[in-house]
Amino acid sequence: GEDVEQSLFLSVREGDSSVINCTYTDSSSTYLYWYKQEPGAGLQLLTYIFSNMDMKQDQRLTVLLNKKDKHLSLRIADTQTGDSAIYFCAEASRGGGNKLTFGTGTQLKVEL
């Protein structure tokens, strides 16, 4: 089946940029998503990118997609303490009936 991998943990200082990486195996992915999960809460959709795009920017968030390498990244500029959370990438594949396959999640810790 599809496999989506992320590094487990990232620590940055407040004000720095954070880059969270994700690799996936399904070459038929149509949309790729980034979700944020705070402790004990559900998932908040941050942004998404269509598979024929290379980059998408939304305020402090920049998504880069390298379809050839099946690599997705999320860059958070000027990271704040409120950005501390777990970040999941997810992919939806063509013919998957809108089912999402989630990555393992990256815990982002922002230090003062």
Add this chain to the structure above:
Amino acid sequence: GAVVSQHPSWVICKSGTSVKIECRSLDFQATTMFWYRQFPKQSLMLMATSNEGSKATYEQGVEKDKFLINHASLTLSTLTVTSAHPEDSSFYICSASPSDITDTQYFGPGTRLTVL
């Protein structure tokens, strides 16, 4: 807009009892809802896809008689964990896809189930 609620947010029950979890789309209609399970410090695992007016589609390894899903209206899906056991303790999260924007899923806040 696009708010999904779950009820209850936290439930503790005795082993052998059944627990019902509700998932509601508050300001949109959702033909399709999804149920996920999340163990501590792990990712979300899709359990089943719930379609309004038809039987749910379960993922491999998920017992449909154990996890009963009913999607009776365009704004409500329920997950019933029957004869719950301690190994069923987990964080259950639902999501809903708007009927007119099927590529997007909005997630509920989750329900923490603890079975004693």
